[in-house]
Amino acid sequence: MKKTILTFFIILTFASCGKSKVVSKIVGIDWLLGKWENKSDDGHLVETWTKANDSLFIGESYFIKDKDTLHSEKIQLKQKGENLLYVSSIKGQNNDKPITFIHKPEIEKQLFFENPKNDYPKKIAYKRIAKDRLIMEISGIQQGKPSSDRYSMKKSK
Secondary structure (H helix, E strand, C coil): CHHHHHHHHHHHHHHHHCCCCCCCCCHHHHHHCEEEEEEECCEEEEEEEEEEECCEEEEEEEEEECCEEEEEEEEEEEEECCEEEEEEECCCCHHHCCEEEEECCCCCCCEEEECCCCCCCCEEEEEEEECCEEEEEEEEEECCEEEEEEEEEEECC
């Protein structure tokens, strides 16, 4: 009996040591955390990111023109297994269900997410150009035609 229990613990020890560790893809993008803004004649775009834990960032984005909020969105950037996911929820769109975009690591020097099944956006990209500046670009199909929006964002203090 003691031999059986000892064998069980040895097997359990080796099995737990043999588990592969998932490499964290979210750790290297702490630069995204904070409040980012774009002010123009068209309005004021704000995107804020906070770190919930080592595998989840929580974001919020809104666009205000004069005193009207024209766009409001809740965002999650999360690691699920080997994948880094960008999950967007916009009240009143997609039956209030979130839309998931998958990180494409082969697109170098930017944080690039894609969901080819979604009309607009299909692609979301963040390109860090300085410690306190980034370019955010969204693109896809609107009203049957290719469309994209590009925003130069500055980090607020």
